[in-house]
Amino acid sequence: MEAxxxxxxxxxxxxxxxxxxPLLPLIIFSIGFQIIPVVSLVISSFTGxxxxxxxxxxxxxxxxxxxxxxxxxxxxxxxxxxxxxxxAIVAYAIISSPKKxxxxxxxxxxxxxxxxxxxPLAFAFIVTLGSTxxxxxxxxxxxxxxxxxxxxxSITGLALAYLYFQLPLMIMLILPSLLGLKKEWWEAAxxxxxxxxxxxxxxxxxxxxxxxxxxxFILFANSFGAYxxxxxxxxxxxxxxxxxxxxxxRGEVQLEIGLADALAVVSLSIVLLCVGGYLxxxxxxxxxxx
Amino acid sequence: MRMNVFWRSLxxxxxxxxMMIPVIATLIFSISTRWDRTLLPxxxxxxWWKKVTTRGAFRLTLRNSFFISLATALALGVLVxxxxxxxxxxxxxxxxxFEIMSALSFGIPGVILALSLIRFYSGxxxxxxxxxxxxxxACMELSFPFMYRPVANALDSIDVRTLTExxxxxxxxxxxxxxxVILPNITPGVLSGFLLVFSTVFAxxxxxxxxxxxxxxxxxxxxxxxxxxxxxxxxxxxxISFFVAWVVxxxxxxxxxxxxxxxxxxxxxx
Numbered sequence: 001m002e003a004x005x006x007x008x009x010x011x012x013x014x015x016x017x018x019x020x021x022p023l024l025p026l027i028i029f030s031i032g033f034q035i036i037p038v039v040s041l042v043i044s045s046f047t048g049x050x051x052x053x054x055x056x057x058x059x060x061x062x063x064x065x066x067x068x069x070x071x072x073x074x075x076x077x078x079x080x081x082x083x084x085x086x087x088a089i090v091a092y093a094i095i096s097s098p099k100k101x102x103x104x105x106x107x108x109x110x111x112x113x114x115x116x117x118x119x120p121l122a123f124a125f126i127v128t129l130g131s132t133x134x135x136x137x138x139x140x141x142x143x144x145x146x147x148x149x150x151x152x153x154s155i156t157g158l159a160l161a162y163l164y165f166q167l168p169l170m171i172m173l174i175l176p177s178l179l180g181l182k183k184e185w186w187e188a189a190x191x192x193x194x195x196x197x198x199x200x201x202x203x204x205x206x207x208x209x210x211x212x213x214x215x216x217f218i219l220f221a222n223s224f225g226a227y228x229x230x231x232x233x234x235x236x237x238x239x240x241x242x243x244x245x246x247x248x249x250r251g252e253v254q255l256e257i258g259l260a261d262a263l264a265v266v267s268l269s270i271v272l273l274c275v276g277g278y279l280x281x282x283x284x285x286x287x288x289x290x
Numbered sequence: 291m292r293m294n295v296f297w298r299s300l301x302x303x304x305x306x307x308x309m310m311i312p313v314i315a316t317l318i319f320s321i322s323t324r325w326d327r328t329l330l331p332x333x334x335x336x337x338w339w340k341k342v343t344t345r346g347a348f349r350l351t352l353r354n355s356f357f358i359s360l361a362t363a364l365a366l367g368v369l370v371x372x373x374x375x376x377x378x379x380x381x382x383x384x385x386x387x388f389e390i391m392s393a394l395s396f397g398i399p400g401v402i403l404a405l406s407l408i409r410f411y412s413g414x415x416x417x418x419x420x421x422x423x424x425x426x427x428a429c430m431e432l433s434f435p436f437m438y439r440p441v442a443n444a445l446d447s448i449d450v451r452t453l454t455e456x457x458x459x460x461x462x463x464x465x466x467x468x469x470x471v472i473l474p475n476i477t478p479g480v481l482s483g484f485l486l487v488f489s490t491v492f493a494x495x496x497x498x499x500x501x502x503x504x505x506x507x508x509x510x511x512x513x514x515x516x517x518x519x520x521x522x523x524x525x526x527x528x529x530i531s532f533f534v535a536w537v538v539x540x541x542x543x544x545x546x547x548x549x550x551x552x553x554x555x556x557x558x559x560x
Contacts, residue, residue, distance in 0.1 A: 018407050019380050019381045019383075020381075022372065022373060022380075022381045023373055023376060023377060023381065023384055023387075024386075025373070026369055026370065026373045027387065028330050029369065029427075029430070029431075030391050030431070030434070032385070033407065033427045033428065033430075034391075034394060034395070034398070034403070036410065037351075037403075037406035037407050037409065037410035037411070038398065038403075038406045039409070040400075040406070040409065040410050041402075041405065041406040044409065045436075056470055075411050089301060090302070092293065092302040092307045093293055093297070093298045093302050093305075094302065096293040096298060097298065102302075106302065106305075106306075108540075109306075109307075109309060111539055111543065112535065112536050112539040112540070113309050115489055115490075115493070115535040115538070115539055116494075116532060116535055117311075117493065118354065118493055118494075118495050118510060119510045119513045119514045119517070119528075119531070120316075120493075120510075120513060120527075120528035120531035121312070122517075123513070123517050123521075123524055123525065123528045124312035124313060124315065124316040124368055124528055125312055125315065126517070126521070127312070127315050127319045127521070127525060128311055128312045128315045130325070132317045133315070134311075134319075134325070135315075137310065137326075137327075137329055138329065139327055149399040150459035154467060163308075164308070164309070164312065164323055166307070167308070167309075167311070204468050214408055221396075221397060222424060224399070225397075225398075225399025225400065225401070225402075226399075227399070227400060227401050227495075227496045228400075228495035228499075228510070230513070231495075231499075232514050232517060242401045245401045245405060246496075246499075246500060247399050248405075248508060249401075249404065249405050249408065249500050250500070250503075254328075256452070257409070261405075261409070262406050264401075264402045264406070267399065267402060268398065268399075268402050271397050271398070271399060272394075272397050272398075274397075275393050275394075275396065275397035276393075277395055287389075
């Protein structure tokens with residue numbers, strides 16, 4: 001009875017406008033440094049000297065810029081796909097290890113390496129797979145010459161470096177879903193005459209699909225927005241969207257601020273679509289598991 | 291249902307090799323006299339470490355990075371903790387706003403956040419553009435989910451309502467309740483949020499590079515400069531970066547007994 005009256009009281013309080021007041025500093029901060037600047041960026045991308053216009057977007061239709069978008073999309077799709085597949089396989093190998101300390105150590109490794117990225121990571125890959133990197137030297141000594149066919153400073157090299165943070169991220173994202181697969185389901189499937197392959201095809205995979213798909217989205221967004229790793233590893237050599245936008249900001253190329261706005265708005269739409277897809281799917285996966 | 295032993299060992303070994311070789315190679319490279327012609331380092335030395343750490347710029351950039359990381363983590367902690375508590379106890383419906391804010395912070399790439407801040411604030415006469423102030427605000431925006439998630443999770447895991455009612459029935463004000471009753475109960479959450487923000491900002495390159503450039507050099511900026519100038523000294527700096535990220539992650543695992551990355555809101559500084 002008493003609890004009920006308190007609940008009613010609290011609902012009344014929350015309906016009052018004064019309940020908003022303590023939330024305002026954080027909300028205003030976020031509006032001031034995120035919402036308004038981004039919205040004004042979107043507006044200015046559609047604004048020219050004569051009012052509303054698409055001229056900024058038309059200027060983006062050059063082979064060079066289209067190439068940047070193609071490279072970014074290809075890089076993001078490849079590393080997200082490889083990250084999802086290998087990450088899920090490694091995560092499954094980790095949880096099926098019989099030794100608890102092996103599991104704990106590998107999960108901790110994935111956890112820590114998710115935080116490795118950007119400049120130090122790019123440099124570590126130069127040391128490992130650069131033209132005089134240690135793996136390059138080891139392979140050379142057994143008669144395999146990586147260079148000049150492969151270059152770490154290329155988009156392939158970049159994909160390899162991205163995988164270094166995509167893989168552990170995928171492991172951390174998929175672990176809860178893999179741990180949610182109940183042993184009884186496998187036993188039931190086997191008792192009903194299924195083999196391992198059939199169990200995966202008809203029982204486990206359909207359950208995992210929402211988590212796999214939502215992880216793909218987050219890995220895609222993660223790679224599409226990446227800049228520091230690409231800039232350190234390849235500099236201006238690899239033509240991807242974030243590097244182009246950054247070059248426009250620093251004014252390295254002829255100052256075309258309207259073009260930067262248009263590129264940013266297109267990229268932002270792609271990334272936010274992915275984040276939205278992730279949230280929607282993650283929500284569904286959570287509901288179906290509980 | 292368990293994986294075949296052979297395949298499991300193979301997969302885990304390859305994974306371990308892929309994750310460990312670049313880090314170990316960088317470490318050994320930083321203490322080698324020369325390691326670009328022969329299979330093994332030609333000799334070992336601490337010269338590159340000595341050279342790079344005795345430079346004035348080393349201490350300056352390290353100090354700048356510590357300062358900006360600490361400031362961001364403190365400011366976010368002070369801003370987020372009371373807000374999350376209030377939202378939890380008085381206004382649960384408002385939590386969706388913070389979830390959206392988290393998603394946006396994760397989704398908006400650093401390059402685009404930097405561009406939008408420069409474009410918007412360069413027309414406004416506030417002491418922001420080209421100063422560390424704008425960097426602080428941008429870093430807070432970027433790492434907001436790293437603070438909010440652990441704090442919100444910590445609040446979910448304790449009985450906030452009962453604690454608040456007990457405190458208020460004894461005459462505690464809202465602020466006293468937060469400081470003396472709730473905060474001690476969610477310390478692991480606040481602390482791991484603090485550490486996550488710290489390590490995220492410590493590794494931050496994109497926003498620093500584009501918002502303040504050479505005016506406020508941080509450790510990652512210094513590292514990138516060196517990669518083009520002296521690889522062996524750069525490798526010592528990279529090892530320091532890995533070490534900081536590693537120590538912070540282990541601290542978080544140790545404090546909370548759980549994984550450091552909040553599911554669904556990870557990673558920045560790419």
